[in-house]
Every structure is written in structure tokens, then in C-alpha cells.
Amino acid sequence: MTNTQLTLVQIDNYGPWTVTPEPRREMDLQTMQSRLFADLANFIGARDGYVFFTRFDNMVAVTNGLDGEDHALLQESIGNRYPVTVSLGIGVDERPAVALEHATERLQQVGSAQDSTRRQVLRGTPLSDEHRTETDVHIAHFDVNDATGKYTDQLNEFDSFIQIEQGYAAVMRYMREEHDALSFFVGGDNIIAVCPALSATQYHDAIAHVEESVGVELKVGVGAGTNAHDAGFAAKHALEVCRHDGTTVEFGSGAEPAEAESD
Amino acid sequence: MTNTQLTLVQIDNYGPWTVTPEPRREMDLQTMQSRLFADLANFIGARDGYVFFTRFDNMVAVTNGLDGEDHALLQESIGNRYPVTVSLGIGVDERPAVALEHATERLQQVGSAQDSTRRQVLRGTPLSDEHRTETDVHIAHFDVNDATGKYTDQLNEFDSFIQIEQGYAAVMRYMREEHDALSFFVGGDNIIAVCPALSATQYHDAIAHVEESVGVELKVGVGAGTNAHDAGFAAKHALEVCRHDGTTVEFGSGAEPAEAESD
Amino acid sequence: MTNTQLTLVQIDNYGPWTVTPEPRREMDLQTMQSRLFADLANFIGARDGYVFFTRFDNMVAVTNGLDGEDHALLQESIGNRYPVTVSLGIGVDERPAVALEHATERLQQVGSAQDSTRRQVLRGTPLSDEHRTETDVHIAHFDVNDATGKYTDQLNEFDSFIQIEQGYAAVMRYMREEHDALSFFVGGDNIIAVCPALSATQYHDAIAHVEESVGVELKVGVGAGTNAHDAGFAAKHALEVCRHDGTTVEFGSGAEPAEAESD
Amino acid sequence: MTNTQLTLVQIDNYGPWTVTPEPRREMDLQTMQSRLFADLANFIGARDGYVFFTRFDNMVAVTNGLDGEDHALLQESIGNRYPVTVSLGIGVDERPAVALEHATERLQQVGSAQDSTRRQVLRGTPLSDEHRTETDVHIAHFDVNDATGKYTDQLNEFDSFIQIEQGYAAVMRYMREEHDALSFFVGGDNIIAVCPALSATQYHDAIAHVEESVGVELKVGVGAGTNAHDAGFAAKHALEVCRHDGTTVEFGSGAEPAEAESD
Structure with missing residues (x-):
């Protein structure tokens, strides 16, 4: 929790x-x-x-x-x-x-x-x-699949930005409404969300929602920790696993996915 | 031009x-x-x-x-x-x-x-x-009507931010698609757009579109100048006129509204 | 100690x-x-x-x-x-x-x-x-008597600077050689020295030395603490006492002057 | 001039x-x-x-x-x-x-x-x-010979600093009194002086004075230009020539040494 x-x-x-x-x-x-x-x-x-x-x-x-x-x-x-x-x-x-x-x-x-x-x-x-406990903070670090190849190197910068911005706007609202999570754009194609404990399915659903509504494909690494840095660092490493293995949702050490029924 | x-x-x-x-x-x-x-x-x-x-x-x-x-x-x-x-x-x-x-x-x-x-x-x-000419740059400075009273002092900060963000997303897309203008969020409830010459009607239409689509009420000051600062400063002063007089669209000195048929 | x-x-x-x-x-x-x-x-x-x-x-x-x-x-x-x-x-x-x-x-x-x-x-x-103890750090905060009136408002800035600089050079060498203390110019007419425990007489001697050798008149507030900020803050307050009372050496709370024979 | x-x-x-x-x-x-x-x-x-x-x-x-x-x-x-x-x-x-x-x-x-x-x-x-002319600003860039080998890598940092500081104090006063030049310590072992037009002999004399009075050995590159950067950049390049050739005073392009009798 x-x-x-x-x-x-x-x-x-x-x-x-x-x-x-x-x-x-x-x-x-x-x-x-x-x-x-x-x-x-x-x-x-x-x-x-x-x-x-x-x-x-x-x-x-x-x-x-x-x-x-x-x-x-x-x-x-x-x-x-x-x-x-x-x-x-x-x-x-x-x-x-x-x-x-x-x-x-x-x-x-x-x-x-x-x-x-x-x-x-x-x-x-x-x-x-x-x-304070070891899992007080849950951080989800999202990024856009191949943003450089699909947007930055193809479109003018404003149109790239519109794509990223739309992806962000969709995540931000979905995560707020469904999970009371707070998502922030942190530059490039990165979004960091401060979340309650969520299941892998819930993250998959969020990503599916964004792709369906605005056509932007995301992946996410999730981490937990006693503070934001520990949770966020685990999330970054989990995101590197996504990049390396081509997966969409990865949980880092310490971040137990919540059971599906928990939400 | x-x-x-x-x-x-x-x-x-x-x-x-x-x-x-x-x-x-x-x-x-x-x-x-x-x-x-x-x-x-x-x-x-x-x-x-x-x-x-x-x-x-x-x-x-x-x-x-x-x-x-x-x-x-x-x-x-x-x-x-x-x-x-x-x-x-x-x-x-x-x-x-x-x-x-x-x-x-x-x-x-x-x-x-x-x-x-x-x-x-x-x-x-x-x-x-x-x-270079005296009207090379046109800047439109938008802000949200009574953002402090309606959002900042009422909602939690993230929900205030969602409102502002939605207003921004709507302006940004509309101005890009309709006018090849580039709109940027600059903090608070402020949006600065780099525009071609536009008419008062075109600004009114943009504001109406944002209110209809996401319910956020904007006003705008428009300025022109030989550089961004001159244009932007005139726009800021025009926006002060909006605030003072309760108007929605004001053109500063130097910013001739484009004729309605120009676009 | x-x-x-x-x-x-x-x-x-x-x-x-x-x-x-x-x-x-x-x-x-x-x-x-x-x-x-x-x-x-x-x-x-x-x-x-x-x-x-x-x-x-x-x-x-x-x-x-x-x-x-x-x-x-x-x-x-x-x-x-x-x-x-x-x-x-x-x-x-x-x-x-x-x-x-x-x-x-x-x-x-x-x-x-x-x-x-x-x-x-x-x-x-x-x-x-x-x-760690309550008196691990001793800080002496020196400034120049009426530097604004005697230098800044009278001489060209470089000649004011030469005066201050000479005062600094004299303190720095004296405190290093006599007491293994390290003195640093921190801007304006201020010098902060990191010192061992010293007596009031030792500070008076340092100030007399500087006045005799380069003609610059100093005063000093001394503080002790478990860290630099605590010691330095006490020193600043002691220096305010010098300013207010027209004294030359003041010890702040916590800073016991070393006995004269200690050095 | x-x-x-x-x-x-x-x-x-x-x-x-x-x-x-x-x-x-x-x-x-x-x-x-x-x-x-x-x-x-x-x-x-x-x-x-x-x-x-x-x-x-x-x-x-x-x-x-x-x-x-x-x-x-x-x-x-x-x-x-x-x-x-x-x-x-x-x-x-x-x-x-x-x-x-x-x-x-x-x-x-x-x-x-x-x-x-x-x-x-x-x-x-x-x-x-x-x-404005091409030689309005004259900059002399001094540094200490082998400061790293003689001081930084040998003494404790404060004692290195005392050496550099003494060299600086000596230059600063000499150049001010003899030539109305303003010399500033800019970090490391570097001193930048804003000078009138001076001859090579005058720079040699300054360096000799510093060595005799405080035992610190300097070298200097001199540059002239229409502004500080141009003059200072030429001075830096001239100082590189000193380093490379083992010389003590070098004038960069644009900096005509003043005739010996000029001062």
C-alpha cells in the first residue's frame, strides 16, 4: 500500500x-x-x-x-x-x-x-x-515507442510536440480519473506518474486507452520505494527492460503488482 | 504580413x-x-x-x-x-x-x-x-479568465492543471490547424502564440472553439513588432486592456487586425 | 576543543x-x-x-x-x-x-x-x-569598520578593493601562521575564518596586527557550533553586537573564549 | 592608445x-x-x-x-x-x-x-x-609558472592559495601604482589585467617585481582589441605561446608593444 x-x-x-x-x-x-x-x-x-x-x-x-x-x-x-x-x-x-x-x-x-x-x-x-515503509511511493515512468524515429526525425518540431502532448493529455486524464494518480510530462517523450499500487493489467489498460484515443504508443516501467528517487530509479531500470526486451509493462524490484481485484 | x-x-x-x-x-x-x-x-x-x-x-x-x-x-x-x-x-x-x-x-x-x-x-x-519590417512578428498572449478564482483557489492543484492543460491542448491544435500558428504554454494560465496576421474574428473564433470544446474561457491580447519582445510586449499591454475593460480580444499598437477575408 | x-x-x-x-x-x-x-x-x-x-x-x-x-x-x-x-x-x-x-x-x-x-x-x-560535539566548529566573522564610509563612497572601486584585499591578505597570513586558522574573503568587506578555540586576546592581537601592518581596522564576532552554519550564525549575531555597541571582539552564545594560556 | x-x-x-x-x-x-x-x-x-x-x-x-x-x-x-x-x-x-x-x-x-x-x-x-578603434582595450593575462607542480600537488590547498594570493596582491598593487592598470584574480593561477599600452620591458619589470617581492614566478600574454573579448582572446593565445616556448612575455596579434619611452 x-x-x-x-x-x-x-x-x-x-x-x-x-x-x-x-x-x-x-x-x-x-x-x-x-x-x-x-x-x-x-x-x-x-x-x-x-x-x-x-x-x-x-x-x-x-x-x-x-x-x-x-x-x-x-x-x-x-x-x-x-x-x-x-x-x-x-x-x-x-x-x-x-x-x-x-x-x-x-x-x-x-x-x-x-x-x-x-x-x-x-x-x-x-x-x-x-x-514510513519500503513501498510508500510508486512511480510509473512512461515513454513513447520510437519517438525519435516516428516523430522527431520526421515531423516539424511542433507537430512532434502535438503528438507527445496528446499522449500526455490522454494519460494524465485517464490516470487521474481511474486511479487518482498524478502524471507529469518531464521532457522529451517522458511522463512520470505518481501512482497508488496498480496491477499490470491496469497499466496495460491505460496504455491501450491512450493508443485507442490518440494513437500514441507508450510503454511503462514501474517502481516502488520509500521515496520518489528509489521508486523512480527502479521504474527507469524497468523501462530499460521494456526497451531491451520489447515489452510494454515491467515492474522493477520492490514493486509488487497489485492484484487485479485490488482496484 | x-x-x-x-x-x-x-x-x-x-x-x-x-x-x-x-x-x-x-x-x-x-x-x-x-x-x-x-x-x-x-x-x-x-x-x-x-x-x-x-x-x-x-x-x-x-x-x-x-x-x-x-x-x-x-x-x-x-x-x-x-x-x-x-x-x-x-x-x-x-x-x-x-x-x-x-x-x-x-x-x-x-x-x-x-x-x-x-x-x-x-x-x-x-x-x-x-x-526586416515593423510587423514581422505577431504574438497573441492568451490567458484564462479568473483562473485563480475558478481553479487555483478551488480545486486541488492537479485538477486546476488539468483544466489549464485542456485549454492549452485545444488552443494549440486549433491554431496550428486553422492558422499555422504555434502556441506555447508559458506557465500559470498563460499561452503565447506565434501567429500570422489574423483578424479579430479569427481570434474570437479560436476562443469560442476552446470554450465549446473544453469549457475553458480565454481572452487574448495581440501585438506586432519587428521582434518577439516588441510584439509580445504590445500583446501583454493589450491583454491588460482586456482585463481592465472586460473585453475578450484586444489588438495592441502596431498590430493591425488582418481583414476578415485575409485567411 | x-x-x-x-x-x-x-x-x-x-x-x-x-x-x-x-x-x-x-x-x-x-x-x-x-x-x-x-x-x-x-x-x-x-x-x-x-x-x-x-x-x-x-x-x-x-x-x-x-x-x-x-x-x-x-x-x-x-x-x-x-x-x-x-x-x-x-x-x-x-x-x-x-x-x-x-x-x-x-x-x-x-x-x-x-x-x-x-x-x-x-x-x-x-x-x-x-x-560530534556542540563546539566542533569555531567561526570568526570579521568585517571592516565603516568600509562604506571610508572606502566605497570615497575611493574608486579598485582602490577600495585594494584596501579590503590588503586587510584580507594580512588576516589570512596571520591567522594561518599563528593559529592554523583558515580565513576566506566572502565578498563586501567580510572575512570568515575557520578557527581552533582562541581567546579574546588572541583575536584582539590579530586585529591589532592587521591595523599596524596595513592600516585596515577590523572587528570580529566569534561563534561555535556543531556545524558551520550554527557557528557562523552565532558569529554573525556577535558581529551585530560589535556594530551596535562599538566593540571590537564579541563571542556569541556557545563560543567560550579559550583561556589566554591555551595557545 | x-x-x-x-x-x-x-x-x-x-x-x-x-x-x-x-x-x-x-x-x-x-x-x-x-x-x-x-x-x-x-x-x-x-x-x-x-x-x-x-x-x-x-x-x-x-x-x-x-x-x-x-x-x-x-x-x-x-x-x-x-x-x-x-x-x-x-x-x-x-x-x-x-x-x-x-x-x-x-x-x-x-x-x-x-x-x-x-x-x-x-x-x-x-x-x-x-x-571606437581596434586597440581600445589592452588585456594582459598572467599565470603562475607550474602552479600545479609547485603548489597544488605539493602543499595543502590553503597554503597553495596563500602563494597565489600573494602573487596576486603584488601584481595588483604594482600595476595599479605604476601603470593605472586594474588586475583581477579570475581563479586557478590566473590574473587578468586591464592595461594601458605598455612595453615588453614594463611587463618584464612587473614580473621581476613580483618574483623579488613574494617569490612567485609569473608569465604573461598581452592582447589588444576593440573589446575585452578580442583583446583577452589574443592574450590567451599569446600566453599559450609562452607555455609552448618557455618565454615570459608575449604579445598577441594586434598588440603592438608600446615603445619603452612611452611611460
Whole structure:
């Protein structure tokens, strides 16, 4: 059974800031946003968590293993180095979407994302060490079969991107609706999903759904671990097995497929 | 009439690098990718161009005003500071999608994106100064009506993101298919499209299409200029007019709406 | 009694790299070097250590609290994101200069800094948790009295810099020779020294020496802690007391001045 | 004859910011400072200028080729991405120290570096294009003979650093006092000096002075150009000639040694 700890990272009052006193140069915003994300990836990644850029002003992190002090340090350090501050909400649940719901509500309760007086809030309780297990986090790492050969080397880049994007949009909605899993595009032809325990059949069904609905062929490696990095690393290795053996769904060490009836 | 200069920035042989000799830590890849994008945004932005992260391993830039030397310098500088190198293809056309097609083909002709011997290629001819005009670039800056009130402060962050993502997917396909325009999500609830000259009606139709198909309400500011920054800045100011006046489509100074029959 | 854990961070074979195949653009080197240092500062700082840029190709870190795994992760992460790799040598001793000697020797023993086959070496044993104490690290934070009023707002910037630099050079040599302490310029008019336990008299003597030899007037706050951040933070607060009270040497909480006869 | 354009980059009211409301984490300051410098190096370097970190809160740039608009853009972009702002003073003169004096005075005239109301000032007039020549900038690139063999591979890193530092301190003062040249340590065993036109004898004398006073043996390559990069690149190549031929002073193409009587 999974127990995912998710952190919502929300830039405080960002929208208004971007146009005050007048609109700021778009490329300055892009530079600042992507470096802020890079810093989060570096900080959280070094503690074996994952973070996804999502909308950049709101980012979602898998933070199993990060305690309250780590969150406070991250928040302080960002505030010391950027022109903006961030608020952090933490939620924990077996189902990733529910964990994020808790995380989000904790920030919503203390004010709007565009409330100029709500700054550097930190809410929610991380999973205590004694409740952590070896399989708290399940990660599924999807990629597109032969994306380079079929798209990148054939189509103009935007049309390649449309294909990948459609595949992503289909996975994202299916996994959210069917399994309360959260799927994120991470560049290239890669999608990383934070999942509850799912069976091989459930992954096959997801892949079949995407192929039927938008014609994009995926494969997936699945891993479990006590944190996002361990789970994600096992998933990457499992995906390498897919590549090598031509298979579609592989579970890495530690990731017991859920029994078919579990869902 | 527009004359868009687009540059495809492609990381050389990136997929294989990410798993050699074994899969690299995902957050290291995320950090590296997003900082590379930030550097491109900073370099190109300071020359009044725009760049979009697209798939991160392939990025699309609007480079009107950047000559061959600028491109070569960018390429050299990236090679000196990153563990990866980039190839650059340049294309120019009235229609953005066609310009990108030219840019992409120039790289495809000299090898695959995963060809280990194809490195730091620079192909294509930038627009010469004497052919540049005040309206070469048209930028449409869309955002979602009251995204904070309707989504960010109400839904969990992933469900907010799904809404925004669906709006983006709908715009992106419609604008590509109907107008050969290229639309990019730039964070928050913002979408920036590189367009040919379009009429107000055509923008209204695009917005209506998105609302009908996925229920997301957009508004748009449109700007024109000799480069992406000038066009984009005018578009941002026009979007502020939408916000202030409650209108849906506004053209900034310099952006003559195309006549309805022009398309 | 102090017990300082120092890590030497050495870029592997950097000199040759900077001129191969021909000299690289100086500003690319500066950008790369200073970002690498920033990443080290961010990583080590978040674990309550300190790092100093020293010569940039060789950097010195106070790493009490970082274990072997932390060092390995840092090394791997740098290797994944930069065009260069780093080797790390760790040394522990009561006297900072001796700790650094151990750290340096561990790298020297396995090859030259310009040995093209010596890459990503990690040598030395961090202090185990059971041997760590509340006063392992002593930090002295010096600054120049009224540097803004006397130099920055009066002289051209280079002549201000010469004054500060002379003060630094004098402190650095005195503290090294008299006390095996390591002093680093950290910007502005600030010098941070990693010290053994010293008495108030010893600090007064150091300051008197600098004033006599180069005419630069310093003050100093001293702190102790289980790691560099705790010691350094106490030192900063003590320095604020100097500023407020007009005193020259202040010890922060936790930093017992060594008895005069201890040295 | 040289005509050096220097820009003083001064962080506005930085000292007070670093301790408000209480002292900020030192490693956050180090990260922020060194990234700010990296961004300046990247921006100015891409326009063929040079920038030196000096004291980090005050940095000195050689900006021949950057006009007022470039300076304004840099200032705006920093303000959009950092928690601090910068003021810029520009000075031009045949003698680098005099140019910097002009640059510094322009900022001093409008307020103190710690004046909380003096922000984002931009003062001084860049060299106009019609007055620029092929030899406006002279760069001398010094390094230490066999620093790796004599210091890095032999001494502990701090003692190596003391040697390099002493060499630097000696060069810096000599070149400032004798020739109004500005010398900057740029990492490793490298010193870059911005000079007026000097003869080979004058460089030999400088090197002899350093060896006699502190026992550090230097060699130097000298280059001239219309901007810092061209001059510095020629200097780097000339230094490679020193390395190859075992010589002590070499002038690159374009750098006519000044006649001995010129000084």
C-alpha cells in the first residue's frame, strides 16, 4: 500500500507581481521561473524527492523523506535568493490525488494564491519516520515507442510536440480519473506518474486507452520505494527492460503488482 | 504580413545520454534541462527574441533580430558550460509552422537527433536586416479568465492543471490547424502564440472553439513588432486592456487586425 | 576543543580543459565556475556546511554533518550537470589547517590535479555522529569598520578593493601562521575564518596586527557550533553586537573564549 | 592608445539587506552573489565584454561595445530576477584606473552605496561607435609558472592559495601604482589585467617585481582589441605561446608593444 507525501509549492501572489508596475519582460519571467524550478529540483532531488514544474507558479513535489525542517529551510532559502516567496502545503494519503487535495486545501484555507498578505505559509504535517515503509511511493515512468524515429526525425518540431502532448493529455486524464494518480510530462517523450499500487493489467489498460484515443504508443516501467528517487530509479531500470526486451509493462524490484481485484 | 524567423534548438543525442552508462538521477536531468532553458531564455530574451521550452530536449525560439553570429555564440557558450551540446536550425516564413518546418528539416537532413556523430550543427539563414519590417512578428498572449478564482483557489492543484492543460491542448491544435500558428504554454494560465496576421474574428473564433470544446474561457491580447519582445510586449499591454475593460480580444499598437477575408 | 571536518573540492584536470582544443571564452569559464560554486554553496549550505570559492578550481568546504553519502551524491550530481567533474578529499582535525592538509594529501596521493585519468575520486572519512560535539566548529566573522564610509563612497572601486584585499591578505597570513586558522574573503568587506578555540586576546592581537601592518581596522564576532552554519550564525549575531555597541571582539552564545594560556 | 570603457556594477544597499531583519544564511548570500556574477558574466561576455567579481557587491566590467540600452536592459533584467537591484556607473579613459574613477564618482555623486533611496541608478556615457578603434582595450593575462607542480600537488590547498594570493596582491598593487592598470584574480593561477599600452620591458619589470617581492614566478600574454573579448582572446593565445616556448612575455596579434619611452 502506498503512502504518498505531496507538497504543493505555490509562488505567493505571482500573477499580480508579473504585471506590476507594468508587465515584466516575458523572458525574464521564463528565466526566473525555470531557475526557481531548477533550484527546487536540486534541493528536493538531493533529498530523494521529485518535483514537477506543473504550471511553474504552482509546482507539485513528492516529498517522502523531507521533514518540516527541510521544508522551512527550502522556503527560507528561496526567500533569500529570489524576488518572490513561496508557500508550501503538505498532504499525505494512500492515493496521490487525495494527498494533493489535502496539501492544496491547507493553503486555500489561509488565503488566496493572489492574496498579497498571505506569504511564506507552511502548512501540513509530514509523514513521521516510524510510519514510513519500503513501498510508500510508486512511480510509473512512461515513454513513447520510437519517438525519435516516428516523430522527431520526421515531423516539424511542433507537430512532434502535438503528438507527445496528446499522449500526455490522454494519460494524465485517464490516470487521474481511474486511479487518482498524478502524471507529469518531464521532457522529451517522458511522463512520470505518481501512482497508488496498480496491477499490470491496469497499466496495460491505460496504455491501450491512450493508443485507442490518440494513437500514441507508450510503454511503462514501474517502481516502488520509500521515496520518489528509489521508486523512480527502479521504474527507469524497468523501462530499460521494456526497451531491451520489447515489452510494454515491467515492474522493477520492490514493486509488487497489485492484484487485479485490488482496484 | 508576418515574416517569422524560428530556430529549433535540439540537444544532441540527448535520450541516449540520459541513460548512459545507466539512468541518471531524474532531478539532475530536470535541473540541467531547466537551467539550459533558462540560459536560452536569458540569452535570446536579451536580444529581444522569445524561446519556449516545448519538450526541453527540443526547444523553439522566435529569433527575428538574431544573426548567424549570435547563434554561433550561443552554441559555443552552451558547449562550454553544459555536459551536452545543441544543434540549431533556422527557418523563415510568413507562416510560423512553415518556418519551423524549414528549421527542422535543416537538422533532419544532416542526421538523426540521436545520431552520436551529429553535434553542434548550425544550419539555415537568418533574415537579413534589409528584409526586416515593423510587423514581422505577431504574438497573441492568451490567458484564462479568473483562473485563480475558478481553479487555483478551488480545486486541488492537479485538477486546476488539468483544466489549464485542456485549454492549452485545444488552443494549440486549433491554431496550428486553422492558422499555422504555434502556441506555447508559458506557465500559470498563460499561452503565447506565434501567429500570422489574423483578424479579430479569427481570434474570437479560436476562443469560442476552446470554450465549446473544453469549457475553458480565454481572452487574448495581440501585438506586432519587428521582434518577439516588441510584439509580445504590445500583446501583454493589450491583454491588460482586456482585463481592465472586460473585453475578450484586444489588438495592441502596431498590430493591425488582418481583414476578415485575409485567411 | 574544535574538531573541524574539511573537504577539498578539486575540479579534475581543469587547467588543460580550459585551453582544449583552444582557449575557451573567459566569460564562459567565469560563468561556469561561479555557478558551480553557487551549486556547492546551495548543497552544502542546506546541510549546514560552508564552502569558500578559494581559487574556484579548488574550493574548501567545512562539512561537519555531511557524511560519505552526501559527498557521493554531490559528486554524482555535479557530474550529471556540468562539463567537468570534481574530486573530493575529506580531513578532520582539531586544527583547521591540519584537517585541510589531510584532505589535500588524500587527493595528492592518488594523482595530480592535472592527471587526465584521475577523475571523481572520493577519499577520507567523515566524522562519525558519536564523535560530534556542540563546539566542533569555531567561526570568526570579521568585517571592516565603516568600509562604506571610508572606502566605497570615497575611493574608486579598485582602490577600495585594494584596501579590503590588503586587510584580507594580512588576516589570512596571520591567522594561518599563528593559529592554523583558515580565513576566506566572502565578498563586501567580510572575512570568515575557520578557527581552533582562541581567546579574546588572541583575536584582539590579530586585529591589532592587521591595523599596524596595513592600516585596515577590523572587528570580529566569534561563534561555535556543531556545524558551520550554527557557528557562523552565532558569529554573525556577535558581529551585530560589535556594530551596535562599538566593540571590537564579541563571542556569541556557545563560543567560550579559550583561556589566554591555551595557545 | 587605449580607450577603456569601464562599468561599476554596485548592488544597491546590499550590506543592510544582508542583515535585515536579521542576518541571512551565509550560503544563501554566497549562492545569490555568485549567481548574480555568473549572470553578469554571461550577459556581458556575450557582448564581448569582461566582468570581474571584485568584492561581489561591487563588480567591475570592461564594457567597450555595450551601449546605454544594453546597460539599461541588464539592469532591468537583474531587477526582475533577483531580490536586489544594481546601479551602474560608466566611465571612459585612456587609463583604466581613471575610467573607473569616473564610473565610481558618477554613482557616489547621487548617493551612498548604502542609501536606501538610491536604487537602479544608471549614469555615464558609453563610448560612441565612431570613436571606437581596434586597440581600445589592452588585456594582459598572467599565470603562475607550474602552479600545479609547485603548489597544488605539493602543499595543502590553503597554503597553495596563500602563494597565489600573494602573487596576486603584488601584481595588483604594482600595476595599479605604476601603470593605472586594474588586475583581477579570475581563479586557478590566473590574473587578468586591464592595461594601458605598455612595453615588453614594463611587463618584464612587473614580473621581476613580483618574483623579488613574494617569490612567485609569473608569465604573461598581452592582447589588444576593440573589446575585452578580442583583446583577452589574443592574450590567451599569446600566453599559450609562452607555455609552448618557455618565454615570459608575449604579445598577441594586434598588440603592438608600446615603445619603452612611452611611460
